Amino acid sequence: MLKAERLRLTYGRTVALSSATAAVGTGEVVALVGPSGSGKTSLLYCLAGLVQPDSGSVTFDGAELVGLSEARAAAIRRHSFGFVFQFAELVPELTLAENVALPLGLIGGRRRAADFRAAEMLARLGIDDVATHRPDEVSGGQAQRAAVARALVHRPAVVFADEPTGALDTANGQIVLAALLELARDHGSAVVLVSHDEQVAAAADRQVVLRDGSCTDGAQQP
Amino acid sequence: MTLRLIAKLLRDSRGIALQRITLMAIGVAMVVTCGLTAWSVQHAVGKTTERIASRQPDVIQAAGVTGFRVQVVADFIGTTPLTRVLVALPAGASPAQDWAPPGCAAFPSAGQSCVSPALAARVSSQPGLAARLHPGTAMTINAAGLATPDELLIYQDVPVAALTDATTADGWSGGGIAPPAAVSATVVLVELSLLVLLPAVIFLSVAARLSAATRARRMRSLRIIGMAPRQLAFVAAAEGRLAGFAGAGLGIGLYEALRAPLAGSGLAGFRWFTSDTHLGAWTISAIVAAAAAATGALCRQGATKATATPRAAARPASGWRIVPLWIGVLTLCGYIALHAVRPRLGGGTVAVVGGGALAALGLLLALRPLTEMIAGALAARARRPAIILGARRLRFEASSALRVLTALIVLMFSACIGDGALRDADLAAGPRQALTTVDVPASDVGSGAARDEVARLASAATAGGVTSTPTELAGQPLSADPGMAAIQLGVPIVYASCDSITRFQAVAVAGCHDGRSYRVQGAGVFPTQLPAGTTLTVPTATGEAPVTIPEPTLDVPGLGGLLTPDSILVTGPLAGGWPAEAAFSFLLPATDAALTRFQDNLATISPTAHAGLQALDPALLQAYGVHRQIILTGVTLGVVLASGAFILAVADRARERRRNVAALVAIGVPRRTIRAAQLVQLLVPACIALTAAAVIGCLIAEAYLSAGGLQHGLYLGTGRTAATLIVIGLTLAASSGLIIGRSRLRPADLRSE
Numbered sequence: 001m002l003k004a005e006r007l008r009l010t011y012g013r014t015v016a017l018s019s020a021t022a023a024v025g026t027g028e029v030v031a032l033v034g035p036s037g038s039g040k041t042s043l044l045y046c047l048a049g050l051v052q053p054d055s056g057s058v059t060f061d062g063a064e065l066v067g068l069s070e071a072r073a074a075a076i077r078r079h080s081f082g083f084v085f086q087f088a089e090l091v092p093e094l095t096l097a098e099n100v101a102l103p104l105g106l107i108g109g110r111r112r113a114a115d116f117r118a119a120e121m122l123a124r125l126g127i128d129d130v131a132t133h134r135p136d137e138v139s140g141g142q143a144q145r146a147a148v149a150r151a152l153v154h155r156p157a158v159v160f161a162d163e164p165t166g167a168l169d170t171a172n173g174q175i176v177l178a179a180l181l182e183l184a185r186d187h188g189s190a191v192v193l194v195s196h197d198e199q200v201a202a203a204a205d206r207q208v209v210l211r212d213g214s215c216t217d218g219a220q221q222p
Numbered sequence: 223m224t225l226r227l228i229a230k231l232l233r234d235s236r237g238i239a240l241q242r243i244t245l246m247a248i249g250v251a252m253v254v255t256c257g258l259t260a261w262s263v264q265h266a267v268g269k270t271t272e273r274i275a276s277r278q279p280d281v282i283q284a285a286g287v288t289g290f291r292v293q294v295v296a297d298f299i300g301t302t303p304l305t306r307v308l309v310a311l312p313a314g315a316s317p318a319q320d321w322a323p324p325g326c327a328a329f330p331s332a333g334q335s336c337v338s339p340a341l342a343a344r345v346s347s348q349p350g351l352a353a354r355l356h357p358g359t360a361m362t363i364n365a366a367g368l369a370t371p372d373e374l375l376i377y378q379d380v381p382v383a384a385l386t387d388a389t390t391a392d393g394w395s396g397g398g399i400a401p402p403a404a405v406s407a408t409v410v411l412v413e414l415s416l417l418v419l420l421p422a423v424i425f426l427s428v429a430a431r432l433s434a435a436t437r438a439r440r441m442r443s444l445r446i447i448g449m450a451p452r453q454l455a456f457v458a459a460a461e462g463r464l465a466g467f468a469g470a471g472l473g474i475g476l477y478e479a480l481r482a483p484l485a486g487s488g489l490a491g492f493r494w495f496t497s498d499t500h501l502g503a504w505t506i507s508a509i510v511a512a513a514a515a516a517t518g519a520l521c522r523q524g525a526t527k528a529t530a531t532p533r534a535a536a537r538p539a540s541g542w543r544i545v546p547l548w549i550g551v552l553t554l555c556g557y558i559a560l561h562a563v564r565p566r567l568g569g570g571t572v573a574v575v576g577g578g579a580l581a582a583l584g585l586l587l588a589l590r591p592l593t594e595m596i597a598g599a600l601a602a603r604a605r606r607p608a609i610i611l612g613a614r615r616l617r618f619e620a621s622s623a624l625r626v627l628t629a630l631i632v633l634m635f636s637a638c639i640g641d642g643a644l645r646d647a648d649l650a651a652g653p654r655q656a657l658t659t660v661d662v663p664a665s666d667v668g669s670g671a672a673r674d675e676v677a678r679l680a681s682a683a684t685a686g687g688v689t690s691t692p693t694e695l696a697g698q699p700l701s702a703d704p705g706m707a708a709i710q711l712g713v714p715i716v717y718a719s720c721d722s723i724t725r726f727q728a729v730a731v732a733g734c735h736d737g738r739s740y741r742v743q744g745a746g747v748f749p750t751q752l753p754a755g756t757t758l759t760v761p762t763a764t765g766e767a768p769v770t771i772p773e774p775t776l777d778v779p780g781l782g783g784l785l786t787p788d789s790i791l792v793t794g795p796l797a798g799g800w801p802a803e804a805a806f807s808f809l810l811p812a813t814d815a816a817l818t819r820f821q822d823n824l825a826t827i828s829p830t831a832h833a834g835l836q837a838l839d840p841a842l843l844q845a846y847g848v849h850r851q852i853i854l855t856g857v858t859l860g861v862v863l864a865s866g867a868f869i870l871a872v873a874d875r876a877r878e879r880r881r882n883v884a885a886l887v888a889i890g891v892p893r894r895t896i897r898a899a900q901l902v903q904l905l906v907p908a909c910i911a912l913t914a915a916a917v918i919g920c921l922i923a924e925a926y927l928s929a930g931g932l933q934h935g936l937y938l939g940t941g942r943t944a945a946t947l948i949v950i951g952l953t954l955a956a957s958s959g960l961i962i963g964r965s966r967l968r969p970a971d972l973r974s975e
Binding site for chain 1: 605606607610611614615617618619881882885886887888889890891892893895
């Protein structure tokens with residue numbers, strides 16, 4: 001469903017990716033692992049169409065993502081992808097419920113239906129009691145659970161999670177990871193996650209190991 | 223240690239600190255240049271007054287001291303002031319060294335004059351003016367003797383007998399009483415402070431608060447590792463001091479480059495000498511030190527404030543903040559409404575100053591709750607994510623959204639009040655009508671024959687008449703009642719044809735027939751005091767003759783013009799033989815050309831005659847022109863500063879929010895949605911704040927005009943000024959929103975914390 005081949009990405013003189021190849025199947029949970037600076041996040045951003053690589057190819061459902069206009073790439077992210085960042089990155093001025101409803105609004109959903117679906121997601125994640133709070137009024141774990149809800153509310157094909165438990169304690173980290181994987185499975189969404197945490201990586205169906213900007217994903221091989 | 227840390231922080235901030243310092247330095251440079259421009263205008267006005275005061279003749283009070291005779295005539299060429307200083311040497315006297323007028327090489331000898339360069343240029347281009355002034359052999363007045371480079375001034379030798387109201391003087395050191403200045407330097411200072419310095423200070427404060435949140439985070443980190451508060455304050459102020467120092471240097475350099483063009487540009491309604499606005503070494507040092515200290519202090523305060531008030535602590539503003547605004551608005555509206563019904567209503571100062579201050583300060587207080595309320599309602603009802611995002615952001619960041627508009631709001635108040643004050647000054651200077659009345663006192667015209675010649679100028683005017691108030695009532699004992707006696711002595715006799723009277727009064731005077739005399743009675747005015755049959759001594763062509771107060775009365779609606787209640791109108795052609803107390807009145811087209819032609823003709827009859835423009839007050843007209851230019855210049859500079867402050871603050875807020883925007887872009891929010899949200903966030907408060915400020919500004923201006931008593935009915939000019947500023951503000955907000963929404967996503971924005 002999502003494939004990256006021989007990706008090369010540089011930031012000035014720094015080579016982030018030298019030759020990265022990876023693939024993600026439908027509903028599959030893939031962990032990108034490797035030491036700091038190995039290019040995990042860069043590969044995630046390339047797969048998600050957030051960054052254009054210098055060379056190589058990224059295809060989603062057979063369509064090439066490299067070279068797409070910013071507007072087109074944004075449309076694919078809006079409809080088919082979901083994101084969970086290390087620090088929730090919720091819109092600070094919106095309530096948790098409004099944050100979760102935002103992706104549905106962006107793809108043209110009716111406000112009332114979006115609000116209902118957001119409330120449902122928050123209840124499922126056990127944070128419906130703080131639905132009307134703003135992100136700076138709740139704990140880091142609650143905010144991150146809301147971020148998970150926002151990433152999955154529109155039933156995306158792929159959820160990208162960049163260190164989703166990196167800013168949380170172990171207990172909260174486990175809650176967030178469990179919620180993410182459970183909801184993704186329920187929705188049939190694939191998950192691409194970046195983590196240093198071995199326990200988090202172990203929860204994935206498969207691991208892609210990066211070293212010095214390079215990796216070869218076994219799933220790619222014929 | 224602290225200095226090393228500061229250097230490291232500046233060096234290692236990936237160019238952000240340098241960018242911030244550059245922006246702050248540009249801000250300080252703009253403030254310094256605009257401030258110095260404002261100062262130079264104010265200083266030039268003061269210098270002009272000083273120059274006039276220091277060249278007044280030293281009138282001799284003691285007896286037995288030899289001096290020259292001098293008479294200063296405040297004349298006009300058209301409506302442009304012309305100062306004619308007529309000098310004469312007593313018989314047998316020779317001029318002393320210090321009798322030479324300021325700026326002139328010598329005391330003008332017989333038939334000689336000393337002329338300002340601007341007047342010399344006019345004389346050479348206007349033959350009528352040469353005939354009027356008879357400059358003879360002319361010396362040129364240098365800069366030391368002039369108030370401004372464009373001043374029209376002539377020192378002219380005339381025979382002693384030609385001087386009708388001369389004094390004796392023995393020098394020009396300013397010992398005499400200086401004429402009142404047409405433009406007050408203090409008023410100019412107030413105008414420029416409101417229009418330029420206030421926006422400049424706001425601009426500086428915006429520049430000093432750039433990246434306040436980022437710096438606050440850094441301060442917190444430094445505090446955590448144990449840095450002393452004093453060291454922290456030093457670190458926070460260091461960037462500001464550096465920017466202040468560089469910006470002040472840049473601003474002074476820019477001002478020095480602009481000094482000569484500014485002096486010659488006439489941007490304040492007059493040109494001034496470049497040397498009058500020279501900055502000394504001490505002044506430059508003081509400006510640089512003050513700019514560095516002020517920017518440093520503002521930076522320190524900004525960083526401290528940002529640390530002390532994290533966003534979580536921000537609470538919705540209390541509804542009570544709207545109360546002072548309501549009281550102020552009700553006071554102003556009440557005063558305007560009551561004044562319309564009772565024009566003699568007192569308490570104008572209290573209503574305008576008190577109500578105006580309450581309304582203006584009240585608005586600044588009320589804007590936050592108003593904006594929060596409107597933004598909250600908008601977010602609750604909106605369906606589009608862009609509107610929800612923009613309105614929600616506005617709801618929680620109302621104070622910072624309004625802060626970027628502060629300079630425009632203050633400018634709106636200042637411009638509206640300035641416009642009202644300008645309108646009042648315009649009305650005080652005189653009505654702008656097609657015709658104006660010119661008066662020539664007969665006492666200014668030497669001989670009887672010359673007075674008759676002046677009377678004949680009526681044939682070239684739209685209308686002419688003579689007003690004479692007899693000194694006695696022949697055959698009628700003065701009343702013991704002082705009031706009655708005054709009336710007896712003060713009854714004016716007006717000589718004019720029926721046609722002229724109709725033109726002067728601007729209404730058809732029914733029942734007037736040339737060759738007859740009338741008592742004048744105005745509608746609603748007290749009844750005629752002098753009974754018919756009373757005999758007055760009046761001038762005639764052959765001398766004086768008794769005139770008996772006639773029986774027929776003439777009813778003139780409204781009066782005004784030449785006629786007053788109780789005056790006697792003698793109709794028919796002007797007779798002649800006019801006494802010294804008579805005054806010749808002419809109705810002329812209110813154009814420079816017509817007035818100049820009349821003045822030229824008058825001067826050929828009597829060089830000492832002075833034509834006063836009755837309806838128009840040229841001194842006030844000149845002051846109005848200067849204030850108009852100063853307010854226009856001030857508003858222009860204020861708009862530049864306020865716009866600069868707005869753009870800088872908006873750009874800074876967008877940079878501080880870059881991380882949030884990056885997260886939105888990452889989840890697929892379209893650029894147009896982000897731009898639209900940015901527009902909502904800028905346009906909604908701009909609409910609320912600028913419209914409210916315009917309404918309050920117009921109300922204050924209207925109340926000010928009502929208190930002045932010269933404006934009848936509503937004045938719409940302030941509304942036009944306010945509408946222009948609203949358009950400028952909204953255009954700025956819209957264009958800033960669109961430009962700022964274009965920034966590209968950087969992965970670093972999602973990772974840095």
